[in-house]
Amino acid sequence: MDDSYARTLWSVIEPLHIVTYFSPECVQGHKDVGLKGFWMGYFGGRAAPMGPVPAGVVEATFYGFHPDRVRKAVPDAWTFASPQDILRSRAESAAKALRRLAPGIDEVAGRANPLLAAAVDAADGAGRALFAANRDVPVPDDPVAALWQHAASLREHRGDGHLAVLATEGLDGLRSNLLAAAVNGVAFDMLTLTRGFSAEEIAEGAADLAGRGLLAADGTVTAEGRELRARIEDRTDALAAPAYRVLADPEALHALLEPVARPVMESGEVPFPNPIGLKRR
Template identity: 45%
Template sequence: MIRNLWRSLEAVHAMIYFAPQAARRYTEAGLDRPGGYFASRAAALGPVPAEVVIATFYNFNPELVRACVPAVWEKVTPARMIELRTEAVEEALRPVLPEDLTEITALARRAAERSAEMPFGRTLFAAHASLPWPEDTLLQLWHAQTLLREFRGDGHLAALLQEGLTGLEALVLHAASGEVSGEALRKTRGWSQEQWAQTAEVLRERGLITAEQALTDAGRELRQRVEDNTDRMNAPAYDVLGDAERQRYVELGAPLGKAVLEAGLLPGRR
């Protein structure tokens, strides 16, 4: 149920990383695609150096991050970046989501505010939780899911660290599951083919993937532990909701995520 709660609204947040409304604004601010991504997601942290982004984003090639950060802060301030992202959210989602979002927003906000009581060890989440709540209901919903996403995400990093996995190793294992294209993960995170192959060999030697880069039984068990631990660390965010409210959350949230997908705001996921 915990994963279903998060997934029901995940598209409502995740679309911002692909929406042309955001890309256009970032380009106008003088940022390329990687720079726009790093600046928009890291802006809540302030004008941080590359090392902070490397640590909190976890699975990107440090060289890709250093090529963008801190140079992005010379082109746009973190405060302005937050404004640009918010403007893009409203432009992208307003035509897609229904007007009446009162009930689902109230539920999501309760969960998000509950998560804000537990910032310990969750740096990127805590930065976003420090931002003021918007007055507009649609933007409140997006902000709530942003907090819930980063709360879960920081817990996921802790689960990966517990298993002794680097960011690149986590990507190779994800690709080995067959759930997502390894080439897409490699390119978007800035890793070379050589780096990917070397890491795959390390994981093969550990008995986690085969020579064909498919998960072994041990690899599947490790990934399941990571997902189970992520869910366990994410669960407290939703403990403020009763069973009936959790069911209602999914009933109301899932159609919103579907609407985002059908509008084409997440490429390749209609």
């Protein structure tokens, strides 16, 4: 299988996972279990598979967020809700959201879950802490919640590999976000809202990238920067692809998931632009 197909599969797996951050059911689920505010819900929910870890672990595995934003939520999150309760609520809320947004997803889940489970089992967990933690989460009995958990595991597998590539290229969380924003034509000040970096930190990071020839003085991406970003994405595909080679027909999995991923993307609940890299369809 061509490594680039890993990106095509990501384009339908990511929307199924992403409801956990933006859907009202999931935001409310975090509140119901005891987490306080959107960011505690985000960091507590996403980190819960690793257990009640300290802030440093979350900073390392999430990579792209300002440490101060992480430390406002973790480890306090574990004093409001246990990781076990968060995991239960997270899967149940995601299943509710997916059933609302994608009618027919129960039938799709029954067919897709064996394929997704095979990919999760085949994926290499070496050096991939967030993926390995998700893979060890017991798969829910509810087929739609199980579909969501498989999607979460596979998106974190890709994400862990992506962060390894960024680190190899000498890009920290701020600079990797700035380069991605420049390539995608996203205003840098969005990183204050979505990642917690100050205007001063953003200016300093952009100046550093300009000194490396990756950005122009006006903040637009250079040919060298665009080439680096393309190389990062290609290498991310190469690291993610082996998980899907166990499938006899990866295109069939894409065709199966696309009709339930599309309504999530078209729901208006996923913000555009977004730092995740998802594009409008």
